Amino acid sequence: MKHLFKAALNWTSTKNQEEATSKFYSKSHKITIEGKPVLNVSAAKAFKGDPELYNPEDLLLSSLVSCHMMSYLYVCSQNGIEVMEYSDNAQATLEVYADGSGRFTEVRLNPKVKISNPDKIELANELHKEANRLCFIANSCNFPVLHEVSCE
Known part of the structure; x- marks a missing residue:
């Protein structure tokens, strides 16, 4: 028996004009799973993410x-x-x-x-x-x- 699980990830750049040439992107994004609260995710702090979010x-x-x-x-x-x-x-x-x-x-x-x-x-x-x-x-x-x- 097989079960299918789905998750949708949405990310948008938050860079302004001055940051456009920076090699670093924001790591924060949202994952949605139908019928459940949105999961706010980032990279771990060690990888330049938001330490307040799950990684x-x-x-x-x-x-x-x-x-x-x-x-x-x-x-x-x-x-x-x-x-x-x-x-x-x-x-x-x-x-x-x-x-x-x-x-x-x-x-x-x-x-x-x-x-x-x-x-x-x-x-x-x-x-x-x-x-x-x-x-x-x-x-x-x-x-x-x-x-x-x-x-x-």
Whole structure:
């Protein structure tokens, strides 16, 4: 089964006559997805973007964190584990090369989970591997998505 997702990006130059010869463009733009609030995006501050806006790197990491949690909740429900709380403080490592290209080299998820039955902690910890195997976003990445799990 295939699903189609659509997003529209709109950008307009904000350069005035004096800036017209500048090699830098504004990185701020809007992404619209039908029926949802507009997403204001820019480059990361390190890449001359607006640090107050989300950037593609933020959004990629957010997608991984969110998808892993939803996959984890799914596998827990399939295994009779009631999750009471879930939090994550994830990190992504981006390498930028001399030619201006770059890539993520790894993402490290740090899920902290509280379950209702302490007798199932070992299984709850193991289910992160299954969640990672099922995660649509992790399956689409060409870098490792690592997990440092804590369950109580």
